[in-house]
Each structure stands twice: as structure tokens, then as C-alpha cells.
Amino acid sequence: MEKEEIMETVKKENVKLIELQFSDIDGQIKSVTIPDHKLEEAIDRGQWFDGSSIQGFTRIFESDMYLKPDTETFNTLPWKSMNGHKVARIICDVYMPDGKPFAGDPRHILKMAVEKAHEAGLEYYVGPELEFFLFQTNNGKIETAPHDVGGYFDFAPMDLASDVRKDIIFSLEQLGLEVEASHHEVAFGQHEIDFKYGKAVQTADNVLTFKYAVKAVAHAHGLYASFMPKPIFGINGSGMHVHQSLFKNGENVFYDSGGKYMLSATARHFIAGQLEHARALAAIIAPTVNSYKRLVPGYEAPVYISWGQINRSAMIRIPRYSKGRESGTRAELRCPDPSSNPYLAFAAMLSAGLDGIKKKLSPPDPVEESLYDFSEEKIAKLGIKTLPGSLIEAVGELEKDPILKEALGKHTFEKYIEAKKAEWDGYRLQVTPWELKRYLEKI
Numbered sequence: 130m131e132k133e134e135i136m137e138t139v140k141k142e143n144v145k146l147i148e149l150q151f152s153d154i155d156g157q158i159k160s161v162t163i164p165d166h167k168l169e170e171a172i173d174r175g176q177w178f179d180g181s182s183i184q185g186f187t188r189i190f191e192s193d194m195y196l197k198p199d200t201e202t203f204n205t206l207p208w209k210s211m212n213g214h215k216v217a218r219i220i221c222d223v224y225m226p227d228g229k230p231f232a233g234d235p236r237h238i239l240k241m242a243v244e245k246a247h248e249a250g251l252e253y254y255v256g257p258e259l260e261f262f263l264f265q266t267n268n269g270k271i272e273t274a275p276h277d278v279g280g281y282f283d284f285a286p287m288d289l290a291s292d293v294r295k296d297i298i299f300s301l302e303q304l305g306l307e308v309e310a311s312h313h314e315v316a317f318g319q320h321e322i323d324f325k326y327g328k329a330v331q332t333a334d335n336v337l338t339f340k341y342a343v344k345a346v347a348h349a350h351g352l353y354a355s356f357m358p359k360p361i362f363g364i365n366g367s368g369m370h371v372h373q374s375l376f377k378n379g380e381n382v383f384y385d386s387g388g389k390y391m392l393s394a395t396a397r398h399f400i401a402g403q404l405e406h407a408r409a410l411a412a413i414i415a416p417t418v419n420s421y422k423r424l425v426p427g428y429e430a431p432v433y434i435s436w437g438q439i440n441r442s443a444m445i446r447i448p449r450y451s452k453g454r455e456s457g458t459r460a461e462l463r464c465p466d467p468s469s470n471p472y473l474a475f476a477a478m479l480s481a482g483l484d485g486i487k488k489k490l491s492p493p494d495p496v497e498e499s500l501y502d503f504s505e506e507k508i509a510k511l512g513i514k515t516l517p518g519s520l521i522e523a524v525g526e527l528e529k530d531p532i533l534k535e536a537l538g539k540h541t542f543e544k545y546i547e548a549k550k551a552e553w554d555g556y557r558l559q560v561t562p563w564e565l566k567r568y569l570e571k572i
Contacts, residue, residue, distance in 0.1 A: 132172050135203050139165050142205055145214040149176055149196050150337070151221045152235045154185025154544060155416075156470030158337055160218075161196065172198050175224060185544040186223075186233055194231060196221035202334055207303045208345045220334050233540045235472035236330065242476035242536055243329050246483060252376045253479050256326030256459075257336055259467045260367035261343060262318045262360055263290050264353045271353045275318020275361065283313045290352075294320060297346045304342060306335050316364040326372060329475045336369075336471035356467035358415070359422040366423030366430060369467040371478065372448070374459040375399065384458040389495075390438050391450040391458055400436055400445055400460050401492040402485020403478065407434045407444060407464075409530035411516050412523035412549065413477040413537075414465035418556040421519050423466060426501045431463045434514045437495040444516070447495075464516060473537065473545075480536035521553040 130138070138144070147168050148160045161178055163171055175195035180186040186194070202220035209216035223234035230237045246253050263276040277289040294311045301308050307325040314321050322343075324335060340356060347354035359366035374383045375395065385393035392400075403410065415424060423430050426442075436445035446461045465474055484490075493512065500508065517523035524546060527533060534542045 130200050130203050132169065132200060135172070135200055136169060138203070138205075139168060139217065142215050143213055144205060144217045146216045147171075148206075148216065148218040149198060149221050150218050151196060151223055152337060152470060152472060153183050154233070154235065154470065154473075154541065154548060156235070156337070156468075156473070157184070158341055159183060171196070172200060176221075180223070180231075185541060185548060186231070193226050195224050195226070197224050204304045204338075206345075207300045208342075208349060220337070232538050233544065235470050235476075235541075236333070238536070238538060238541060239330055239333055239472040239476040241538070242479045246375070246479060249483075249486075250377050251382065253329045253475070254326050254374045254376060255329050255332045255475055255478075256323075256372035257332065257465075257471070258321060258323050258368075258370045258372075259336065259339060259356065260314050260319060260321045260369070261467065262316070262355050262357070262367065263293065263320060263347055264318065264355060264360075266351055266353050271355075273361075275316070276352055277313075278317050279313045280317075281313065281315045290318075290320060293347060293350050293352065294322060296350070297322060297343055300342045300346055301339065304338050306338065314365070314367075316361070316366075319365065319367065329479065330472075333471035333475055340467070358417065358420045358466040358468055360419075367467055368423070368430060368463065369465045369469065369474075371462045371465055371474075372459045373399075373462060373478065373482070374456075375482075376456075381456045381458050383460070384455045386455075390447045391455075392447065395486060396458070396460065397492055398486040398488075398490055399482035400485070401490035402482045402488070403445060403460075403462060404434055404436065404492055405485060405490055406477075406481035406530060406532060408514070408517055408523065408526040409533050410477055410481055411464065412520070412527040413533070413545075414462075414469050414474045415516075415523065416470070416520075416549065417466075417468045418520050418552060420466050420468060421517070421523075424464065424516055424518075432515050433496075433500045433508070434516060435496045435500060436460075436492055437497045440495075440497050440499065442500040443496060473541070476536050477533050480532055484532045519553075520549060520556075524549045524553070 145165050148162050150158050150160045175197045177195045179192045180194035181192035198219040198221050205215050205217045223231040225231050265272040298308045309323045311322040343354045383396035426432055431444040435443045437443045438447045444464050
């Protein structure tokens with residue numbers, strides 16, 4: 130939307146408050162709220178704020194920064210209104226006082242990765258599938274029990290959240306996301322709503338919008354929505370499978386009618402790049418201590434650094450080709466989870482794939498059997514490596530990876546490593562109920 134169109138919408142729809150939103154290094158939405166009469170000035174000149182308290186941003190003596198609204202992201206919020214007055218939001222880019230983009234802004238980092246693809250004439254498209262849990266609340270407190278006992282593709286009465294998902298869909302559509310499907314997932318209280326793929330930056334914006342909308346609508350129903358990768362022991366965790374493809378001049382360059390699985394050499398190089406960088410990539414696409422309690426064998430989460438078509442235990446799956454839908458040829462990366470910052474995740478994934486293309490890397494032979502059924506000896510014989518088993522192991526791999534370091538940039542790379550090591554220390558120093566139960570009386 131152009132500025133004039135936005136100002137007309139604000140007046141016509143009686144919008145009185147506007148949330149200027151951006152992302153911190155962890156992918157959490159941050160926001161500054163301004164009244165409607167300040168919006169035009171914010172669009173023209175930006176909105177100043179203190180960046181020193183934002184995770185991964187600047188030090189206290191470098192705190193002055195400003196937000197530059199991206200007018201294409203303007204939307205009114207369907208769940209926020211009071212006395213007939215509406216609230217809108219705009220996603221912003223972060224700038225320094227000298228007018229240059231802030232190097233640590235996750236949205237800027239993704240834009241830089243996309244620009245490298247553009248230099249080769251390529252456009253990166255992604256289609257993420259975010260899973261989440263709905264939990265009951267009691268007087269504002271989150272209950273640990275899931276909201277229902279439904280299973281995969283169940284419907285009412287087993288699926289108690291069908292109406293909640295419908296309200297989420299209506300909200301997402303009003304916010305400009307094109308929803309393609311929704312259903313109950315495998316675990317109790319677990320759900321998935323899929324929206325249409327798109328260019329990387331727009332889709333990363335949509336991921337933030339999606340999570341924001343899901344939580345807001347769930348709250349309106351007296352529930353709590355969580356994108357925690359593994360909130361409940363013994364059942365499936367939540368992933369964010371990401372379908373990826375590269376286009377050039379409007380054509381999908383992953384497609385080749387003569388290639389295995391209809392994949393081109395470019396697609397194979399891209400896949401090889403992601404497999405090559407997988408252990409370091411994990412620190413960005415599975416970025417929490419809890420992520421590695423999802424990435425274990427037996428719960429449909431990929432652990433083995435491999436690829437194939439019918440094999441859902443592989444890290445990268447190639448969906449079957451459908452005649453007449455060549456543009457749908459893609460590679461599905463299955464190890465990301467929804468706790469990741471979508472801007473950093475897509476930037477790292479793209480950079481790893483482009484490195485494979487640049488170096489013309491070849492992937493190993495695909496594996497079409499369930500790797501969970503293989504013995505350790507057979508896996509070792511095939512030369513199949515595994516993803517890191519913990520956050521600190523993944524961070525160690527990231528520290529050694531120059532391609533992903535370049536993708537994040539010096540500022541964010543250092544801040545990210547520092548934040549993740551602090552997160553690990555915070556976890557490892559805790560005395561957990563499991564330890565007390567196992568050791569207190571025994572030792």
C-alpha cells in the first residue's frame with residue numbers, strides 16, 4: 130500500500146493506534162505503539178527508539194535507532210478494537226542514526242542473503258508449515274495438559290479446537306495470508322495451519338504474523354498457544370518443515386524432466402549445500418535447548434543428515450512430482466522448528482544452499498528406508514552423520530562454519546553465539562525434578 134492509501138484506510142476504518150513491529154534476534158515480536166496522527170511522520174521520517182534493551186541489538190552508548198515502516202505490511206488487527214476504534218500494525222526495518230540499515234536487524238540479514246541470490250538471477254521461495262499446541266488455562270495460568278485428545282486429522286468431538294482454528298484462519302485471511310489447509314496434528318492438542326508459499330522476506334513476515342495471530346485468537350478462546358518444540362514428554366514435538374525452491378525468470382530451476390525425482394543439477398547442488406552445513410545450520414533452525422528434545426528418533430523428527438523422497442526420517446524430503454505442476458518441484462527441509470527466528474533461519478538455509486550451488490557439491494545417494502530401523506553399524510557404514518544432540522554441540526558447529534558466519538554478519542554472529550551459550554549455561558546449571566527424583570534418595 131502507498132502512504133496515501135494507508136492514511137485513507139486509517140481514516141475510513143477509524144484506526145486510532147498503530148503498532149510498529151520488528152523482530153529481535155530470537156524472533157520475538159517487538160513493538161512501539163503510536164497514535165494515528167503520528168503515522169504519516171513515522172512513514173516519512175521513521176520512529177526513534179532505544180535499541181540497547183533489545184536482545185542482540187546495540188550497547189547502551191549506541192542505543193539510538195529508528196524504525197522505518199514497510200508500508201506493504203500494513204494491516205488492521207481483526208482481534209483488536211475498543212469502542213469502535215481499531216488497531217493496525219506495520220512491520221518495520223531497523224536503521225542507525227546515519228541512515229544505514231542496522232546490520233543486526235534479522236529482516237535486513239535475510240534481505241542481504243536474498244540479494245546474493247538475486248545476483249545470480251535467482252529468487253528464493255519458501256513455504257513453512259508451523260505446528261503448535263493449544264493448552265488450557267485456569268485463571269490466567271497455563272495448564273500443562275493439552276486442550277484435547279484428538280489425533281492426526283481427527284475432527285469434532287475429538288478435536289475440540291476446530292472452531293479455534295476456523296477463527297485463526299479468518300484472522301489470517303484478513304491479515305493477508307492465503308490459508309491452504311488446517312488440521313489436527315498427531316499429538317494431543319497439536320495443530321497445523323498451512324499458508325501459501327512466497328518469496329523469503331514476505332514469508333518470514335508472514336511467519337511472525339502467523340504466530341502473533343495464533344496466540345491472540347487462542348487467548349480470546351481462553352487457551353494458550355505454544356510454539357515450543359517439545360512441550361510434552363513422550364509425544365510428538367512441533368516442527369516447522371520448510372518447502373524450498375529457486376526460480377529464475379519465472380521458471381522453477383529445481384525442475385528437470387530427466388533428473389532423478391525430476392530434480393535439476395541446481396537442486397541437487399542446493400540440497401548438498403544444506404546437507405554439508407547441516408550440523409552448523411541446526412543452531413539457527415533449531416535454536417533452543419528444548420529443540421534437541423524434539424530431534425530424537427521415533428517421533429517423526431529428522432535426526433539423520435540424509436535425503437530422499439518417501440523417507441520421512443530423512444532431513445530433506447523431495448515431495449513427489451505431479452505432472453503439469455513443474456513449478457511445485459521443491460525440497461522440504463524437515464529439521465527446523467517454530468522457535469527459530471524465520472529471518473535468520475531462511476537466511477542461513479539459503480546461504481547453505483547457495484554455497485552448494487557455487488561449489489557444485491553433489492549430495493550422497495538418497496536413502497528411501499526408515500533410518501530409525503537401521504543399526505548403528507549400518508548407519509556408520511553408509512557414512513550418514515547425525516544432527517547435533519544438544520544446543521551447545523550445535524553452537525560449536527556454528528562457530529566453525531564461515532559460510533553461516535558470513536550470512537549472519539559479524540555483529541549478529543557474535544551476539545547470537547553469546548546468547549546461545551548463555552541459554553545453555555542457564556539450562557545446565559538448573560537442578561531439575563528429574564534429577565531430584567532419580568538421585569536425591571538414591572545417593
